[in-house]
Amino acid sequence: AQSVTQLGSHVSVSEGALVLLRCNYSSSVPPYLFWYVQYPNQGLQLLLKYTTGATLVKGINGFEAEFKKSETSFHLTKPSAHMSDAAEYFCAVSEGTSGTYKYIFGTGTRLKVLA
Amino acid sequence: DTAVSQTPKYLVTQMGNDKSIKCEQNLGHDTMYWYKQDSKKFLKIMFSYNNKELIINETVPNRFSPKSPDKAHLNLHINSLELGDSAVYFCASSPSGIPYEQYFGPGTRLTVT
Numbered sequence: 001a002q003s004v005t006q007l008g009s010h011v012s013v014s015e016g017a018l019v020l021l022r023c024n025y026s027s028s029v030p031p032y033l034f035w036y037v038q039y040p041n042q043g044l045q046l047l048l049k050y051t052t053g054a055t056l057v058k059g060i061n062g063f064e065a066e067f068k069k070s071e072t073s074f075h076l077t078k079p080s081a082h083m084s085d086a087a088e089y090f091c092a093v094s095e096g097t098s099g100t101y102k103y104i105f106g107t108g109t110r111l112k113v114l115a
Numbered sequence: 116d117t118a119v120s121q122t123p124k125y126l127v128t129q130m131g132n133d134k135s136i137k138c139e140q141n142l143g144h145d146t147m148y149w150y151k152q153d154s155k156k157f158l159k160i161m162f163s164y165n166n167k168e169l170i171i172n173e174t175v176p177n178r179f180s181p182k183s184p185d186k187a188h189l190n191l192h193i194n195s196l197e198l199g200d201s202a203v204y205f206c207a208s209s210p211s212g213i214p215y216e217q218y219f220g221p222g223t224r225l226t227v228t
Contacts, residue, residue: 043219
């Protein structure tokens with residue numbers, strides 16, 4: 001079974017600083033990987049996804065992630081943090097076969113942005 | 116237009132009661148899901164339906180019974196509620212086929228007292 005590990009349940013950065021949220025996965029097959037963001041009292045919103053092709057994936061709100069097969073990682077970055085980026089971030093991997101996909105989520109990383 | 120909607124948003128009830136949560140999506144997706152998010156924010160899949168057919172049923176107590184009257188709706192009925200059922204329940208949908216991203220509803224916060 002696939003799994004996702006997010007290192008650091010809480011990350012604090014200063015406004016304008018680099019954001020780096022770590023995600024490692026385990027998978028016996030090429031994975032489909034996702035990053036979601038959850039703002040307080042809201043549902044999850046897709047930030048970006050990797051399926052095939054280019055390993056550097058750009059998403060919304062200036063976020064990007066790089067798929068590194070050799071490191072089984074899919075870390076999320078943003079060059080300059082904004083106060084509005086404060087939220088919970090979830091990395092996810094999908095597993096299954098056509099028509100029956102299950103999404104495995106990491107335990108989440110709460111990002112705090114300091115003024 | 117709301118893509119995935121859930122009702123109610125908040126649900127407070129007593130132990131032993133039976134309650135239902137409704138979910139509707141207007142995205143034309145074939146697959147719908149129920150997730151449970153606990154107090155530590157851990158998100159775990161409970162059920163998945165594809166074209167009204169149950170395709171994923173995780174280890175969930177049989178007090179939880181999903182029902183999909185049509186492709187656009189997936190409801191969750193919970194019998195004999197317990198304190199441990201308190202959580203946020205999210206509905207999600209996605210197209211079938213390759214693992215597209217999922218679209219989540221706003222969640223239903225269930226509190227059992």
